[in-house]
Structure formats: structure tokens, C-alpha cells
Amino acid sequence: MTPRRRVAITGIGLVTPVGNDAATTWASLLAGSSGIAPITCFDARGFPTRIGAEVKHFDADSILADRKLLKFASRSHRFALAAAEEAFRDAGIRPEPSTNRRWGLSLGAGMMGIEFSEVAAVHAFCARDGQFDPEGLLHGEFPADPVAFCRSQTNSGLALLTRHFGIQGYATAVHTACASGGQAVGTALKVLRRGLTDFVLAGGYDSMLNPLGVSAFCLLGALSTDNDTPERASRPFDVTRNGFVLGEGAGMLVLEDWNAARKRGARIYAELAGDGNSLSSYRITDSHPSGDGPIQAMQQALADAGLVPDGVDYVNAHGTSTVMNDRSECAALRAVMGGHIDRVSVSSTKSCMGHLIAAAGAVEAAVCALAIRDGIAPVSANLVQPDPECDVNIVCGESRGMNIRVALSNSLGFGGSNSSLVFRHPEDVSAT
Amino acid sequence: MSASRRIAITGTGAVCGAGVGVDAIWDAVVNGRSAIKEISSWDASRWPTRLGAEVTGVDNRALVEDRKLHKLVTRTDLFGLYAAGAAIQRSGITGHRETLTAEALSRFNDRSGVFVGSGGGNYRSNYEFFPLLTAANGDFEKFGRELGENVNPMWLLRILPNNVVCHVGIRHNFKGTNGCIINQCVGGAMAVAEAAAAVRAGEADRAVAVGHDTPLEPETVLHYGHLNLMSPDGLRPFDRERRGTVFGEGAAAVLLETMADAQARQAVILGEFLGSGCATEATGILDVRPDGDGLRRAIEIALGEAGVSPDGIGVIVAHANGTPASDASEAQALRRLFGNHLPPVTGFKWAFGHLIAGSGALDLIMALCALRQGIVPGIPTLDSLDPEFGPFPASRAAQRPRSDTALVLCRGFGGMNVALVVRANAACAGESATSSRTGGLK
Numbered sequence: 001m002t003p004r005r006r007v008a009i010t011g012i013g014l015v016t017p018v019g020n021d022a023a024t025t026w027a028s029l030l031a032g033s034s035g036i037a038p039i040t041c042f043d044a045r046g047f048p049t050r051i052g053a054e055v056k057h058f059d060a061d062s063i064l065a066d067r068k069l070l071k072f073a074s075r076s077h078r079f080a081l082a083a084a085e086e087a088f089r090d091a092g093i094r095p096e097p098s099t100n101r102r103w104g105l106s107l108g109a110g111m112m113g114i115e116f117s118e119v120a121a122v123h124a125f126c127a128r129d130g131q132f133d134p135e136g137l138l139h140g141e142f143p144a145d146p147v148a149f150c151r152s153q154t155n156s157g158l159a160l161l162t163r164h165f166g167i168q169g170y171a172t173a174v175h176t177a178c179a180s181g182g183q184a185v186g187t188a189l190k191v192l193r194r195g196l197t198d199f200v201l202a203g204g205y206d207s208m209l210n211p212l213g214v215s216a217f218c219l220l221g222a223l224s225t226d227n228d229t230p231e232r233a234s235r236p237f238d239v240t241r242n243g244f245v246l247g248e249g250a251g252m253l254v255l256e257d258w259n260a261a262r263k264r265g266a267r268i269y270a271e272l273a274g275d276g277n278s279l280s281s282y283r284i285t286d287s288h289p290s291g292d293g294p295i296q297a298m299q300q301a302l303a304d305a306g307l308v309p310d311g312v313d314y315v316n317a318h319g320t321s322t323v324m325n326d327r328s329e330c331a332a333l334r335a336v337m338g339g340h341i342d343r344v345s346v347s348s349t350k351s352c353m354g355h356l357i358a359a360a361g362a363v364e365a366a367v368c369a370l371a372i373r374d375g376i377a378p379v380s381a382n383l384v385q386p387d388p389e390c391d392v393n394i395v396c397g398e399s400r401g402m403n404i405r406v407a408l409s410n411s412l413g414f415g416g417s418n419s420s421l422v423f424r425h426p427e428d429v430s431a432t
Numbered sequence: 433m434s435a436s437r438r439i440a441i442t443g444t445g446a447v448c449g450a451g452v453g454v455d456a457i458w459d460a461v462v463n464g465r466s467a468i469k470e471i472s473s474w475d476a477s478r479w480p481t482r483l484g485a486e487v488t489g490v491d492n493r494a495l496v497e498d499r500k501l502h503k504l505v506t507r508t509d510l511f512g513l514y515a516a517g518a519a520i521q522r523s524g525i526t527g528h529r530e531t532l533t534a535e536a537l538s539r540f541n542d543r544s545g546v547f548v549g550s551g552g553g554n555y556r557s558n559y560e561f562f563p564l565l566t567a568a569n570g571d572f573e574k575f576g577r578e579l580g581e582n583v584n585p586m587w588l589l590r591i592l593p594n595n596v597v598c599h600v601g602i603r604h605n606f607k608g609t610n611g612c613i614i615n616q617c618v619g620g621a622m623a624v625a626e627a628a629a630a631v632r633a634g635e636a637d638r639a640v641a642v643g644h645d646t647p648l649e650p651e652t653v654l655h656y657g658h659l660n661l662m663s664p665d666g667l668r669p670f671d672r673e674r675r676g677t678v679f680g681e682g683a684a685a686v687l688l689e690t691m692a693d694a695q696a697r698q699a700v701i702l703g704e705f706l707g708s709g710c711a712t713e714a715t716g717i718l719d720v721r722p723d724g725d726g727l728r729r730a731i732e733i734a735l736g737e738a739g740v741s742p743d744g745i746g747v748i749v750a751h752a753n754g755t756p757a758s759d760a761s762e763a764q765a766l767r768r769l770f771g772n773h774l775p776p777v778t779g780f781k782w783a784f785g786h787l788i789a790g791s792g793a794l795d796l797i798m799a800l801c802a803l804r805q806g807i808v809p810g811i812p813t814l815d816s817l818d819p820e821f822g823p824f825p826a827s828r829a830a831q832r833p834r835s836d837t838a839l840v841l842c843r844g845f846g847g848m849n850v851a852l853v854v855r856a857n858a859a860c861a862g863e864s865a866t867s868s869r870t871g872g873l874k
Contacts, residue, residue: 156845173615187626
């Protein structure tokens with residue numbers, strides 16, 4: 001049989017609450033700078049949580065001179081388009097007429113397509129008394145906007161990216177809540193191995209920092225309410241943590257066949273070496289205290305990469321800063337790593353940039369690739385009083401210079417989907 | 433090696449306007465009964481179309497027994513959970529599982545995947561914020577303050593696009609690889625393709641694939657109408673007078689497993705999943721290429737993966753959504769690929785409307801029924817074939833499949849095209865109680 005295809009990460013693009021490109025984001029994460037501040041994109045004064053991790057000073061027009069396209073792009077679509085442009089530039093390769101049918105797209109797409117202004121307009125015309133009456137939609141002045149309808153489709157991000165960059169092969173958009181970005185990158189790996197494409201743009205985008213999104217998580221009591229100390233609000237693994245901080249942004253990777261990347265002299269950040277994917281099938285939001293679910297995802301990802309737990313140097317944890325996630329994830333890590341656990345450096349970069357929901361897994365995959373390139377594990381910020389039930393080797397205080405040969409990233413979603421990805425140092429990949 | 437694992441289809445389940453259960457839906461299709469009628473869930477007399485294929489007269493408890501679950505999910509999820517449960521039940525794996533040791537059972541569960549094509553968010557869910565918006569009366573601080581008193585605290589969990597993945601997992605203890613595809617119309621077809629790919633690659637030993645959606649709501653019909661995608665007077669695929677599509681609602685699911693496992697436990701094998709193809713035309717949100725280039729490429733990839741030549745295809749179940757542009761480009765792609773050797777072409781949306789994310793999975797199941805019964809149902813709403821297509825073997829009258837293999841097509845926003853290739857299991861073709869029915873075949 002022919003050896004399984006290897007997959008190289010050759011391009012990275014990021015738009016995050018701590019930087020509007022990959023270099024700025026990475027520098028902020030290494031410095032432990034927080035991107036969390038009072039919410040400015042709507043009036044959140046009355047909400048229990050009034051802080052968030054917003055993307056700041058973002059100007060899509062300066063990155064993508066295509067005003068017609070941008071009309072069809074929501075805020076999170078713009079993050080995705082900008083991150084993709086950066087990733088292609090970084091990789092030094094992009095779809096061309098001779099290759100565009102061999103390019104694929106795998107996206108972790110945001111959950112909420114319908115914008116709040118549309119909901120408010122329907123309310124104004126159809127539900128003044130609180131109850132929906134469809135007749136109002138037929139009112140002559142109802143601002144039915146076909147462009148807004150187009151923006152709100154589940155696959156409009158996919159449609160905009162494929163159109164703008166000319167990707168004509170396999171294209172998918174997935175959503176398993178917080179596991180979306182990880183599963184999208186994992187899907188890309190499988191699609192490349194299946195030989196369906198030679199290149200994939202893989203990533204995730206999301207923005208739930210709007211009145212409905214923040215309401216949704218406030219209602220569940222999932223968000224930190226440390227409104228007076230926003231930069232300290234996200235503190236994964238700390239015994240005083242009290243919820244996650246909602247963020248927004250996009251992360252995009254250019255993935256390609258390893259040998260082809262080598263042949264064209266591409267700079268390779270890391271090998272995307274393994275994917276693990278499981279379903280907890282326990283409860284919709286709760287994770288099993290034993291770590292059942294994430295355990296299988298991590299084990300699968302390592303086996304898929306042909307590695308044993310002893311090979312892992314760094315784990316970018318899901319680490320949301322909720323009691324349940326952090327404890328369950330640490331239990332899973334202990335179960336998987338066994339006696340090696342103390343030698344694995346663990347951090348949650350959500351401590352600085354908050355939780356990017358459908359984008360999180362993709363952004364954190366990029367973080368792992370950068371950690372391997374620079375030999376440095378980014379700090380898990382704000383850890384002052386470690387939770388004794390999260391007894392793992394957390395990168396606290398400052399980022400940790402170390403030789404990272406293998407990194408692993410977890411993304412664990414509402415609904416019980418778990419994604420683990422494994423990344424290998426490019427020097428450790430023997431020529432095939 | 434694992435990449436050559438063959439994929440058996442051992443369970444199917446479906447619900448839509450044409451019926452609850454695969455047999456009921458097939459019976460409607462083969463006898464030319466359409467479920468498209470006047471929309472009843474709101475007064476649609478002034479809407480761009482008054483038509484839809486609603487699921488009516490079905491008690492939610494008949495779909496999903498567990499009443500607690502009804503509060504945790506939305507209508508589209510109930511359809512998806514019903515279809516998945518029916519497919520799993522039909523496959524017989526539940527009984528098989530009871531024979532396993534604890535250790536084997538744990539492995540069995542970890543090796544059982546769930547792939548779902550979901551419609552994603554709908555407009556209706558957001559209406560739960562209307563009482564709060566009224567109470568706040570433009571005062572945003574008040575909106576935040578009174579949030580807890582006015583909105584169901586579980587709101588987000590009810591609207592998760594991946595609810596069917598989650599609850600199929602919990603109800604059936606499937607704990608393996610999974611995915612939730614939100615790719616508008618092609619979600620269900622891609623769920624089947626991904627489930628098959630996962631089993632083929634050895635990432636799972638079996639997987640249930642589901643497509644579900646409920647596009648029939650006032651805002652969606654209105655917006656589609658403004659874009660000239662809705663037919664005011666019925667869904668007439670490939671007809672010269674076709675004017676657009678009509679929505680349906682519902683779900684469909686298949687249980688896929690390795691052929692080796694299915695044979696070892698002596699399961700009833702309904703068919704074999706042979707291959708899939710996927711391509712986008714990169715034409716943006718709404719446009720399709722007139723030459724059907726993306727569809728043609730998706731079919732070529734699927735035939736290649738299946739190892740089937742165009743001559744080996746016995747019937748084509750077209751997307752056939754009844755819009756002028758989609759049907760015309762679909763006919764173009766088929767003509768280019770098959771030339772003058774097109775096998776019988778049909779489509780089923782005239783019977784149960786366009787289920788959007790649910791459509792591809794339901795069409796696949798109907799294709800399997802058609803092959804197993806040896807009947808290609810006609811299209812009763814096809815009065816006069818569009819002469820632009822040239823010779824094109826779609827007809828009002830039923831036809832016979834040319835072989836035991838079907839090509840199923842699914843297209844959607846984003847220039848998306850998916851093709852699936854499936855073969856009916858001839859060895860078991862006589863096992864169904866309804867196999868002798870020939871109604872509709874003239």
C-alpha cells in the first residue's frame with residue numbers, strides 16, 4: 001500500500017482579541033497580555049456580564065478591497081476573509097486557475113447567522129405586543145433585505161471564501177459548538193489524506209458578541225461576571241475562576257501535501273499529524289467528571305499520529321475557565337498521559353483571548369504550530385491559586401521556553417463533541 | 433487494508449410531509465401522491481407561495497417518546513432524532529449490542545459515529561426574545577436587566593445546530609467520531625458521505641448519518657420568494673413552465689457499517705454505499721454556473737470513488753428542485769457526462785417538497801427503495817419537458833432502472849454540489865414485504 005499522506009501547515013492567519021494578525025496575536029499571547037475589556041459593540045450595561053474579548057480596530061476594507069463582497073459579509077465573515085488572506089500570503093501559495101479544483105475548504109462556522117438588527121426589525125413590525133404575527137412581514141415598509149438574508153445563511157462564510165479566493169474543490173462547514181474549529185481542521189486532514197484535494201484552507205470564525213449571543217450564555221450562567229477586573233476574568237485552572245469570557249475572531253491555516261510543500265521550498269510550521277474525535281454522550285453541557293469522551297479523543301489523535309503519550313511536550317488545553325470543564329479536562333489529561341503528566345506543559349490561551357467558540361479550535365491549532373516553531377509554550381495567564389483538582393503542569397507566571405517536538409490541542413464542545421489535534425515538529429518528519 | 437472496507441446500508445428512517453416511516457413515504461412517491469398543499473401553520477394567502485409539504489397530524493411523542501427531551505430541542509431536532517432512531521432500530525444493532533460482553537460493548541460504542549446535516553439556526557428561535565424586546569421598549573439596559581425573567585434559560589441549548597449529534601449520542605450511546613455539517617442544502621448528503629468515509633477509513637465501524645431541517649417558516653418563504661426561488665403554483669422539475677421550488681420539512685437517516693460486520697451478524701443489507709463526490713463552483717451564495725460544471729465534477733469524483741462507469745448507473749435521482757436555473761444547469765451537466773446514454777432520471781421533491789438540509793439523505797433512501805423495487809417513479813407534475821434539454825429521460829410515467837446502482841444528486845447555496853453512488857443489494861431484494869408492489873408502473 002502507498003504510505004499515508006502527510007500534511008504540512010504552511011500558512012497561518014489570525015484575527016483575534018489580542019491582535020489582528022498572527023504575529024501580533026502570538027506576541028500578545030507570549031507576553032500574557034489580555035484582550036478582555038468592557039463590551040463596546042453594544043450597550044451591555046444591564047447584563048450580568050459586561051465584559052468580552054472583542055476584536056479591536058479591525059478594518060476589513062484595508063485588507064480586502066472588494067466592497068461588493070463585503071456587503072454580503074457579516075462581522076465574523078470579515079474576520080474569516082481577513083485571516084484567510086493572511087494565511088495565503090504567509091504560505092506563499094493560493095488557488096490559481098490551474099490548481100483551484102485541487103483546493104478545498106473546511107470551516108468551523110459560527111452558530112448565529114441572523115443579526116440582531118434583523119430580529120429587532122421583525123419585532124418592530126410583527127411583535128409589538130411580544131407575540132409574533134407574520135402579517136407584519138408583508139407591511140409595505142418592512143425592511144426585508146435580501147442581502148441580510150444572504151449573510152445569514154449557514155454556509156454564507158463558505159460561499160464568500162470560496163468565491164473570493166476561487167476555491168473549487170471539496171468544501172464543508174461544520175458546527176459542533178466549541179469543538180467546531182478543531183473538527184474543521186481535523187476534517188481537512190482527512191480530506192487531504194483521502195486524496196480529494198492537494199491543499200485545504202482550514203479554520204474557524206465566530207462572533208457571538210451581540211445582544212443575543214451574550215444573553216444566551218448569561219442565561220446559562222456560563223460567563224464570568226468579573227466586570228471590574230476584565231483582564232483577570234478568564235483564569236483557567238484557578239480555584240477562584242467563575243466562568244468563561246466570550247470572545248470573537250477567526251483562525252485560518254493553509255494545509256498541503258507534505259512532499260509537495262517540501263518540493264516548492266515552503267516554510268513548514270509543523271506537521272498536522274493526528275486527529276481524534278469523540279462524542280461524550282453524557283449530558284448536553286456537562287462533561288463527565290472522569291474525562292470520558294476527551295480521553296478517547298486524545299488517545300485517538302495520538303494513535304493517529306503514530307505517537308505514544310510520552311512523546312507529548314505541550315498541550316493547549318480547551319481550558320475555558322469553568323469549574324466543570326477544567327476539572328474534567330485535567331482528569332482526562334491525567335488518564336491519557338499517565339506517569340508522563342508532570343512532563344507535559346499545559347496552558348490555556350483562553351486566559352488572554354477569551355473563548356472564540358467556533359473559531360477557538362482553529363486559532364489554538366495555529367498557536368500550537370507557532371509554539372513548535374519558536375520552542376516556547378505560551379503562558380496560562382491569571383493562575384494565582386491553582387485548583388488542587390487541576391493537578392497538571394501548567395505554564396504559569398510566564399511563557400516557557402522549551403523544546404516542543406509534539407503539541408496537542410483540545411476543543412470540547414457543548415453537545416459533547418470532542419476534538420484533539422496533534423502537531424509534530426517538522427524536523428521529526430522523515431522524508432517519504 | 434482499511435481503505436478498501438466496503439460499506440453496507442443496514443438501516444433507514446425518515447419522516448416528512450409524505451409520511452412517517454420509509455415505507456409510507458415510498459408508497460406516496462410510487463403512487464404519485466404529493467404532500468404539497470396549502471400551508472396551515474400560518475395564513476400564507478399573501479405569501480410568495482401558499483404551498484408547502486408540512487408534517488401534520490403527527491404527535492411529537494410518536495416521534496420521540498421521551499417527553500423531557502421535547503423541552504430541550506426544537507421541532508427539526510425531533511425529526512432528526514426520530515429518523516436516526518428508526519434507522520438504528522431497523523439495522524438490528526440494538527439487539528446485537530445486547531449480546532456483547534462489557535468490554536466489547538464499550539469498544540462498540542466508542543466505534544459508533546454520528547454525522548448530521550443540520551439546517552442550523554432558524555428565524556423562529558429568535559422570536560423567543562420578542563416578549564423581552566417588548567418589555568424593554570428600546571431601553572437596552574432594561575433588556576439586559578430583565579433577561580432572566582423573559583427568556584427560557586435553556587434557550588441556547590435548544591437552538592444548538594448540533595443537538596441531533598448530541599442527543600443521538602446520549603440516547604443510543606454512540607460515542608465515536610462525529611460531525612455536524614451546516615452547509616445549507618447539501619448538509620444531509622455530506623453527512624452520509626462523511627459517515628461512509630469515516631467507516632471506510634476505519635475511524636469508526638458504523639455510523640448513523642442524518643439530515644434534518646424545517647425551512648417552512650414565514651420569513652424564510654418570504655426571502656426565498658423575493659429571490660424568485662419559490663414557485664407559487666407547485667414544484668414541476670424539468671418542466672418548461674417550472675417556476676421555483678416548494679419547501680418541505682422533516683428528516684432522513686441511514687445506518688452505515690462495514691460489510692464484514694453486517695454479514696457477520698447476518699443483518700438485512702439494504703444496499704451498499706459506493707462513493708461520493710463534492711465540489712463547489714465558487715459562485716458565491718446564490719449563483720450557479722449555467723453549464724453545471726461543479727455538479728459534473730462532483731459526479732465524476734463520485735463515480736471514480738465508486739469504481740462505476742456512467743454506463744453502470746441505472747437511475748439518476750436528480751436534485752430537481754424546480755427552479756429554472758438549477759434544473760437547467762443540472763440537465764446540462766448530466767447531458768455532458770452521459771451524452772445520449774442517460775439512464776432514467778427522476779426527482780422526488782414534487783412529493784415532499786425541498787427539505788433543504790434534509791433533502792439529500794431522504795433522496796438517497798428513496799433511490800434505494802426505487803432500486804430495490806425495480807421502479808423509477810415518474811414525476812406527476814412534469815407536463816411538458818423543457819425542450820432546451822434535448823432528449824432527456826425524465827418523464828411523468830414510471831420507468832425501470834437500467835441497473836442496480838443509483839446516482840443521487842444534491843445541490844445548494846454556495847455553489848455546492850454533492851453526488852452519492854449507492855447500489856441496492858440484489859441478494860436481499862425480495863425480503864421486503866412491499867417488494868411486489870408495482871403501483872404506478874405503467
